[in-house]
Amino acid sequence: MTVDTTGHILDVRGVQKRFGGVVALHDVALALRPGERHAVVGENGAGKSTLMRIVAGILAPDSGEVLIDGQPVGRGATAALDAGIALVHQELSLVPELSVAENIDLGNCPTRYGFVRRREQREHARAALAEIGVDLDLSEPVGRLSVAARQFVEIARAVARRPRVLILDEPTATLTPSETSHLLGLLGRLSDQGIAILYISHRIPEIFELCESATVLRDGHLVARPDLADITGDELVDLMVGRELAKDLRTERRERAPGEVVLRARDVSAAKVRHVDLEVRAGQIVGLGGLVGSGRSEIVRAVVGADPRTSGTVELRTGDQEWTPLRSYARAVRLGVAYVPEERRAEGLALGMTVADNIALPSRGRLNRLGVMRHAAMASLAQDVIGRVGLQPPRPRHEAGQFSGGNQQKIVIGKWLAGSPRLVVLDEPTRGVDVGAKAEIHQLVRELADDGAAVLLVSSDLPELLDLSDTVHVVRDGRVVGTLGSQDATESAVMRLAAGKEEQIV
Ligand SMILES: Nc1ncnc2c1ncn2[C@@H]1O[C@H](COP(=O)(O)OP(=O)(O)OP(=O)(O)O)[C@@H](O)[C@H]1O
Numbered sequence: 131m132t133v134d135t136t137g138h139i140l141d142v143r144g145v146q147k148r149f150g151g152v153v154a155l156h157d158v159a160l161a162l163r164p165g166e167r168h169a170v171v172g173e174n175g176a177g178k179s180t181l182m183r184i185v186a187g188i189l190a191p192d193s194g195e196v197l198i199d200g201q202p203v204g205r206g207a208t209a210a211l212d213a214g215i216a217l218v219h220q221e222l223s224l225v226p227e228l229s230v231a232e233n234i235d236l237g238n239c240p241t242r243y244g245f246v247r248r249r250e251q252r253e254h255a256r257a258a259l260a261e262i263g264v265d266l267d268l269s270e271p272v273g274r275l276s277v278a279a280r281q282f283v284e285i286a287r288a289v290a291r292r293p294r295v296l297i298l299d300e301p302t303a304t305l306t307p308s309e310t311s312h313l314l315g316l317l318g319r320l321s322d323q324g325i326a327i328l329y330i331s332h333r334i335p336e337i338f339e340l341c342e343s344a345t346v347l348r349d350g351h352l353v354a355r356p357d358l359a360d361i362t363g364d365e366l367v368d369l370m371v372g373r374e375l376a377k378d379l380r381t382e383r384r385e386r387a388p389g390e391v392v393l394r395a396r397d398v399s400a401a402k403v404r405h406v407d408l409e410v411r412a413g414q415i416v417g418l419g420g421l422v423g424s425g426r427s428e429i430v431r432a433v434v435g436a437d438p439r440t441s442g443t444v445e446l447r448t449g450d451q452e453w454t455p456l457r458s459y460a461r462a463v464r465l466g467v468a469y470v471p472e473e474r475r476a477e478g479l480a481l482g483m484t485v486a487d488n489i490a491l492p493s494r495g496r497l498n499r500l501g502v503m504r505h506a507a508m509a510s511l512a513q514d515v516i517g518r519v520g521l522q523p524p525r526p527r528h529e530a531g532q533f534s535g536g537n538q539q540k541i542v543i544g545k546w547l548a549g550s551p552r553l554v555v556l557d558e559p560t561r562g563v564d565v566g567a568k569a570e571i572h573q574l575v576r577e578l579a580d581d582g583a584a585v586l587l588v589s590s591d592l593p594e595l596l597d598l599s600d601t602v603h604v605v606r607d608g609r610v611v612g613t614l615g616s617q618d619a620t621e622s623a624v625m626r627l628a629a630g631k632e633e634q635i636v
């Protein structure tokens with residue numbers, strides 16, 4: 131496919147990139163006019179992040195070139211930054227111990243005689259935050275901020291460099307709807323100033339709201355470069371997956387008759403959790419809605435025993451009339467609790483281990499006989515799970531760390547499907563997962579409930595939360611502030627409860 135390059139600020143030509151046997155990018159071109167708002171879309175593993183990292187000089191291509199104003203950009207991230215290309219990463223790259231101000235200035239410090247001038251640094255950071263319309267304490271260590279706030283610090287850092295091309299790799303995955311519209315408004319204004327925006331997201335409505343044009347990648351190939359005014363969301367999805375899938379994605383929600391109470395939590399308190407009561411029945415999906423930072427993750431962590439509780443009891447039904455207290459996370463896992471955490475890279479996956487080994491971890495007990503892992507059983511388990519979650523590429527012997535972001539999430543979910551969990555706790559299970567895989571994961575969650583598992587779900591994706599849950603508890607400030615049945619759970623009802631009176635950014 132050839133791309134007309136007249137009047138372009140950015141030109142990417144003939145980019146090839148291979149990782150061992152995997153061709154991540156195959157002769158890909160990309161061109162942007164000043165102020166153009168351009169989406170890069172494709173399924174998990176299509177090559178989006180790889181292409182962006184090459185444009186930003188973080189990764190060297192095997193061949194091909196990146197030009198700004200017709201001039202080749204030198205190798206390396208610094209050269210790309212100097213040429214005006216700034217990247218906001220998919221996995222955040224801030225230093226948790228450093229303050230907001232220090233992070234915004236990272237690698238961009240006003241120095242004199244080798245000293246960082248703190249006053250200048252703070253002024254600079256203050257201006258950058260003001261520009262993006264976000265109010266944060268400049269001296270707060272970034273590690274103490276919510277994920278959403280960290281995301282805005284990362285964006286402030288990129289904007290502070292006055293880039294000519296601003297790349298954002300799934301920036302809204304951790305944002306609430308109001309934070310997302312704040313960001314989209316900001317990006318619109320930056321593009322009016324002539325900054326070209328390269329925007330990666332799996333959320334189709336967002337892409338249409340912000341972008342004029344898109345590059346569609348499929349298996350590392352550039353398959354289309356549509357003007358978004360000319361096509362529908364379903365047509366864009368069909369281009370991404372290469373078949374008519376969009377209409378298969380709509381699933382009917384089914385009424386389920388819940389069984390006995392499986393999880394019983396009474397008066398649970400912990401850091402950021404205040405006196406929470408919860409019950410989940412067999413075959414029931416209970417959703418926790420609320421803003422990012424409202425304490426939903428803390429509630430589920432306290433429930434499964436991943437974080438210490440300061441009060442309350444949590445019990446799991448382990449027999450007809452038998453209840454077992456959940457005192458520690460290790461115990462919970464032994465009793466059949468499956469927990470998919472929010473921070474999948476840190477907690478959910480052993481990145482250096484193979485897919486097959488990761489999948490076998492929770493099922494160790496079953497697979498171990500006389501202390502010897504049954505390799506054949508392990509291999510067939512891995513094959514089964516890989517098929518069920520649609521892992522790409524479907525390679526059980528590859529290290530988990532080599533998979534794209536969305537595929538890593540599939541491995542985390544897949545490893546819990548292998549057992550037959552009594553209670554499944556999912557925290558943002560489809561963050562960063564592409565449309566097709568998301569529908570597959572939703573189906574898997576429903577199947578788990580249909581097979582009798584009790585499911586506790588945290589999701590900031592409102593359509594997902596409303597679609598899957600039989601009951602939604604809305605959380606604010608670590609408390610349940612309202613409960614909605616599937617009939618009255620609407621997006622606005624959840625958001626009203628979640629926001630309390632006033633709604634604010636970060
Ligand atoms: N460091 C690496 N080592 C080996 N393979 C890699 C590495 N980085 C990426 N890949 C492979 O390159 C391909 C493209 O990955 P990439 O991360 O660019 O996908 P993506 O489109 O960003 O997906 P996602 O939507 O899941 O973020 C995938 O097959 C991935 O497994």
Ligand SMILES: [Mg+2]
Pocket residue numbers: 178179180220299534535
């Ligand atoms: Mg990616």
